Amino acid sequence: MSERREFRDLATPEEARSVVEGLDIDPGTETVALADARDRVLAERVDAALDVPGFDRASMDGYAVRARDTFGADEAAPETLDLVGAVHAGERPSVTVESGTAAEISTGAVMPEGADAVVMVERTTETDGGVEIRTAVTPGEHVMLAGADIAAGARALGPGTRLTPREIGLLSALGVDEVPVRSRPRVGIVSTGDELVRPGEELDSGAGQIYDVNSYTLAAGVSDAGGEPVLYPHAGDDFDALEGLLHEAADECDLVMSSGSTSASAVDVVYRVIEERGDLRLHGVAVKPGKPMLVGTVGESAYVGLPGYPVSALTIFRTFVAPVVRDAAGIPEPRTATVAGEMAVDERYAEGRLRYMPVGLVEGSDGRTLVYPVDKGSGATTSLVDADGTVAVEPETDVLAAGDAVEVTLFSPDVRVPTLLGMGEDDPLLSRLLDRIDRPRYLPTGTDDADRRLREGVPDVAVLAGPERPDEPGVELGDWRREWGLVLAPDSEVDELAALVDGDHRFINRDGGSGLRRSFDAALERLADERDAAFADLTGAIDGYDLTAQANESPARKVAAGAADAGLGLRATAETLDLAFVSLGTERVRVRANPDRTEKASVERLRTLLADLQAPTAALSGFDT
Amino acid sequence: MSERREFRDLATPEEARSVVEGLDIDPGTETVALADARDRVLAERVDAALDVPGFDRASMDGYAVRARDTFGADEAAPETLDLVGAVHAGERPSVTVESGTAAEISTGAVMPEGADAVVMVERTTETDGGVEIRTAVTPGEHVMLAGADIAAGARALGPGTRLTPREIGLLSALGVDEVPVRSRPRVGIVSTGDELVRPGEELDSGAGQIYDVNSYTLAAGVSDAGGEPVLYPHAGDDFDALEGLLHEAADECDLVMSSGSTSASAVDVVYRVIEERGDLRLHGVAVKPGKPMLVGTVGESAYVGLPGYPVSALTIFRTFVAPVVRDAAGIPEPRTATVAGEMAVDERYAEGRLRYMPVGLVEGSDGRTLVYPVDKGSGATTSLVDADGTVAVEPETDVLAAGDAVEVTLFSPDVRVPTLLGMGEDDPLLSRLLDRIDRPRYLPTGTDDADRRLREGVPDVAVLAGPERPDEPGVELGDWRREWGLVLAPDSEVDELAALVDGDHRFINRDGGSGLRRSFDAALERLADERDAAFADLTGAIDGYDLTAQANESPARKVAAGAADAGLGLRATAETLDLAFVSLGTERVRVRANPDRTEKASVERLRTLLADLQAPTAALSGFDT
Known part of the structure; x- marks a missing residue:
């Protein structure tokens, strides 16, 4: 069995597709x-x-007549017929229309016996006991015949x-x-791994626990494809438990999907179950993300083993499994789930496998759709929402150059290009501004990355902080100031930067690309100058200078959690978390726009929101709530 | 009030849209x-x-190390570290990695204290109590930091x-x-009219009852738009009952829609309710179908009164109301619900109102999308499914000529152009053939109409029956024969055509455009010739010669129901319904294809199915089940 685990003979994507299509998941x-x-x-x-209709029905308000009685009638020479009664919608006619007579009739009413046409009320005049007909009608006129x-x-x-x-x-x-x-195909979903915990339950991160992402994600994907998802309790790496679950799911479902079961230990269980009760048809496919994939049968049910990483699992599900679920459900492939775009940047990749490259979209100038790769590693879940779709990159394509035309398969036909693509510094005020824009996308990649990406022309706006540089890219749209410094445990004795350097405190820094970190380093440089010491001596003296956190609030949260004594952060954050704060300065957060896109509605909207910040009432208008 | 009922001042569609958009249906x-x-x-x-992740996580299987310990290591000069233990995914590390040591680690496991990088297993060799490291790693390599x-x-x-x-x-x-x-906006649906019966209940057609089409149709439309439909029992024309229902619905819903309430009597009730508890904002809009439309408020709820005819109600709902429901639900307008096409035929219309013309689509040669009007009168429900979308025809446009470019708004983004458009004779064998084609559309318009439409180039195939004419359009794809004659009550004394003419029998004919009717008339012509009588004398002698039914089975069903003694029909139908049958002949049903479209996949499929009919096993292959 061990040689199977090495995925020696990877199937081509076409082979994999054909094997999955060969599964029988007809739900009846x-x-x-x-x-x-x-x-x-x-x-x-x-x-x-x-x-x-079930009866000859009047399609106008008017008079039911025998058409022959109206022949020759016109405005100049009306015919007068005797009125024998009336028929309304929803009642059985109690009158018969003989020659020379008429019955009042409402739209939708049953034509009375004898009548074969309706004269519309506008062409009649009621007289004493009769009705004057001022037009001729043909048999069937204004009547919808039964069964018509x-x-x-x-x-x-x-x-x-x-x-x-x-x-x-x-x-x-x-x-x-x-x-x-x-019937909707029933698709059982089994997530495997001792480390998985269902959302809503308590998580023990120190013990390596993580929330189970795949169960609900795949369930939603199954529903989208017209299937009925059935969630099974997640299986650990306990062989018997996993085996029992697979048997149970196979008995109850048309298709069983497990995710994470491509790990070596889980694979052993799956192999055993398939060998006892089914048939293994494929193991491994030459595609990224998603190489480890199992296809086979367990009992009467089809079986697909998906990779454990959410992006990989969802990609494999969408690419290979969803079409089969949709087909079994009788639902056609959604229309127009692709858009044409052009690469915003160069992308190199040379692993020799078909790659479904996750990409984000942004509307460039002249209505062009620009496409940029989103790749945070297959373990990241944020790339699920930071991408809009995928570009299939053939194995022989090593480079996609900026400007190359590509076709993007959207994750769903409902995916819309975000109205605004922002990148840069993480900031609590910015978060509230973004809430006021319709469907923005903001990637908190830090000041350095945003600076570089704005120069490449990718985002609409970059949000920069930290010491200002003379040649920052783009045009300034607006700004605000934020006070930064050390966020400290409430009882901390640290009262200035020197105390952090000289004392014995566990510190948490921000990552190198953030503006806040650059401001912090500048403050340390000044302190080094004052002391006539080397910068490295000071940073070496801070326990945790190299321990960095990704988001603006993260160091403060570690302090609040007791995992650190001091962290780099904002006064606003310290206040929110009820922590102590030593101010080290104020920095200007600059929002700079792509010069080609300042007319874009969302950029204009952001400019207005930024201008409102400067108004004296800004503090009252909800920005600070 | 009476002047309101006359719709004197019709709102423009733009005004109507703006009034509906002004309604508050925010569901919270x-x-x-x-x-x-x-x-x-x-x-x-x-x-x-x-x-x-909630912890620094290994992203590879391998060994957790201090990166510094690997500096300088390579294949030629490996470093050997002491092995201090192992960490697996989902467990709390029980080891600390000091300088000079390493711990085995699995993908997804928590990095043990002291370690700052992972060496992938492929670049190591385990030794007795230690591990040989054959590559240098940098701090953070193969580690996903907490919060990354x-x-x-x-x-x-x-x-x-x-x-x-x-x-x-x-x-x-x-x-x-x-x-x-x-929250999903709650949309109450009230259908009005004494004649309405819910599907599944008993229908008394003689009393003018019809099934309530709008309740479920609008409910499905509301669900499509992201709302939550609430069906109320249908209201008759009883003022108090309708008033009570409107009050109840307004109390429980964000929006109340009534349909059929634009009739004069129901309008009085709606006016009264709105005058007591709300505000009337619009009455009547210059659009076809759908002129009668009411917009206002009742209590805290918004109110829209829709026309009673299903096509009109659904058109007004889709055009004016669904966007507002979608907006309240926060769901964006579906993408690409339009297609470009060209008119297949001329269409004249000069009523001076904006018209949402229902149209069907067919793929012409060269991939062109041809567009043909579907208009069976607004009382017809089949036009709901025989159309694919609408073309907005401006009031000033009187004529659309064949070949004119038009934009079709599809009923939904899921609408697909039917693979096959057929028109012509109604036939039970044909019905079974169509079941074997993916998404065909067949309009049983009869032989004469199909002949004309195939000459115009509209359908892919025409199915013709009755006496053959030398110049039938298109190319023949295949055929079958059917025996036709008089379908009779089991105890009928009629044994030949002459008996029908000479006796006193209630007869039901087929409509003039059907091939069967032409065969019947030919038989009557021959009888007239034999008797040296006029054709009209014979037809005049048949009680019901002018009573026609639309579908092939309809006359037989009337006989089975006791509503007639004899009907024109097929032997197959008589057998299905256990009726007597007098044969008057056999006719050839010809399937003729549009010469430009014989290569179309669905036409090829039909050709194959027709060829199979001729095979000796056809009777066994399911066609006659």
Whole structure:
């Protein structure tokens, strides 16, 4: 078995697709109430069991007549007919229209016996006991004959029809209140790994626990594809437990997916289960992300083993599994889930496997769609939401150059290009500004990265902090000031920067690319100058200078959690978390825009929001809540 | 009040749109479980409450080391470190990595204290009690730092974000199991009219009853737009009952829609309710279909009165109301719900109102999308499914000529152009053939109409029956024969055509455009010739010759129901319904294809199915089931 684990013979993506398509996950059929039939797929043809309308129906308000009696009538020479009564919608006619007579009739009412046409009320005048007809009508005029809409026995809807409001309308007209539809394929989801904890439960990070991302993510993906997800309790690496779960899921579902089960230890269990009760058809596919993939059967159920990393699991699910679920559910592939764009930057990749490169989209000038790679490593979950779709990069393509045309397969047809792409410093006030913009995307990559990316022309705006440099890219859109310094435990004795350097304190720094870190280093440089010491001597003296955190609040949170004595941060954060604070300065946060995109509506909106900050009432207008 | 009912001042469509947009249907917010959050819209920003990952995590299988200890190591000069233990995913490290030591580590495991990098297993060799390191690593290599994916305090998802599998993935990673989302707007649906019966209940056609089409249709439309439909029992024209229902619905819903309430009597009730408890803002809009439309408020709820005819009600709902429901639900307008096409035929219309013309689509040669009007009168429900979308025809446009470019707004982004458009004769064998084609559309318009439309180049195929004419359009794809004649009550004494003419029998004919009717008339011509009588004398002698039914089975069904003694029909139908049958002949049903489209896949498929019919095993292959 061990040689299998080495994925020696990776299948090509086409082979993998064909093996997955060969799985039988036909869920059969069921009957649902019409009220629940929306988006379901008809399992069999529905013929009309009755005529619609079920009777000859007046299609105008007016008078039911014998057409022959009106021949020759016009404005100049009206015919007068005797009025024998009236018929309203929803009642059985109590009159018969003989030659020379007429009955008042409402739209939708049953044509009374004898009548074969309706004269619309506008062309008549009621007289004493009679009605003057001022136009001739032909037999059938303003009458919808029984069955004219659809006749009993006629083919109404074919098998495979998806039931949208329109089809539900026709079924209603036919009086159908129960509909034979394809069942939704039941897809069992088993996540494996001792480290997994369900969202909402307590997490012990120190013991390496992480939240189970794949269960709910895949469940939502299954629902999107028209399947019915069934979540099983997550299996640890306990062989018997995993084996039991796989058996249970296989008995209850049309398809079982496990994720994380491509790890060596879980694979052993899956192999054992498949060898006892099924058939292994594929192990490993030459694609990134997602190389480890298992396809086979367990009992009567199909089985697919997905990688454990969420981005990999979702990519493999979407690319290979969702089409098969959709097909079994009878739901067509969504239309127009691709957009054409051009690379915003160069991207090099030479691993010789088909790569589904996650990309983000941004609207460039002239309405061009620019495409930039989003790759934070397959362990990252934020790349799930920071990307809009994928570009399939063929194994032989090593470089995509800026400006190259690419086709992006969107994650769903509902994906929209974000209105605003921002990058740069993390900041609590910025977060509140972003809440006031419709569908922005903001990547808190820090000042240095945002500076570089704005020069490359990728984002709409860069948010820069820390010491100002003379040649910052783009044009300034607005700014605000923030006070920064040391965030400290409430009982800390640290009262200035020197105390941090000279004392014995556990410190947490910000990462090198952040503006705050650059401001901190500048303060340390000044202190080194004052002391005539080397910068490295000071940083070496701070326990934790090299321990960095990614987000603006992170060091403060470590302090609040007791994991550190001091952290680099903002006064605003210290106040929010009820921590002590030693100010080391104030820095200006600059929002700088891509010069080609200052007219973009979202950039204008941000400019307005920034201008509002300067207004004296800004503090009252909700920004500081 | 009466002048209001006359719709004197119709609003323009723009005015109507603006009045509907002015309604307040904001449904507020609620909290849902993560498992139920798919497709919901975030009501507020979600910030990360914890670091992801929550610990410094090994991203490779290998050995956790102090990077400094590996400096200078390479294949030629490996460093050997003492092995102090192992750390697996999901466990708390029990070892500390001091200088000169290493710990075995699995992907996903917590980095042990002291270690700052991972050497991947492929670049190591385990020795007795130690491990040989054959490469240098830098601090942080193959380690994902705590918070590197997303750090505690960072902005994760903004308000207004629609929750797709990706966002659900990120929320899972953050351990969020309850999500604040916008509530779905509750939309109450009240159908009015004494004649309405809910699908599934008994229908009394003679009393003018019809099934309520609008309730379920609009409910499905509301769900599509992200709202939550609430069906109320249908109101008759009883003033008090309707008033009570409107009050109840207004108390319980964000928006109340009534349909059919634009009739004069119902309007009086609606006016009274609105005058007592609300505000009437609009009555009547210059658009077809759908002129009668009411917009206002009832109590705290918004109110829209829709026309009663299903096509009109759904058009007005889609055009004016759905965007507002979608907006309140926070769901963006679906993308690409339009296609460009060209008119297949001329269409004249000169009523001076904006018209949403229902159209069907067919793929012409060269991949062109041809557009043909579908108009069976606004009372028809089949036009709901025979159309794919609408073309907005401006009031000043009187004529659209064949070849004119038009833009079609699809009923939904999921609408696909039917693979096959057929028109012509209604036939039970044909129905079964169509079941074997993926998404065909077949309009049983009869032989004469199909002949004309195929000459115009609209359908892919025409199905013709009745006496053959020398110049039938298109190219023949295949055929079958069917035996036709008189379908009779089991105890009928009619044994030949002459008996029908000479006796006193209630007969039901087929409509003039059907091939069967032409065959019947030819038989009557021959009988007239034999008797040296006029054709009209014979037809005049048949009681019901002018009573026609639309579908092939309809006359037979009337006979089966006792509503007639004899009907024109097929032997197959008589057998299905256990009726007597007098044969009057056999006719050839010809399937003729548009010469430009014989290569179309669906046409090829139909050709194959027709060829299979001729095979000796056809009767066994399911066609006759």
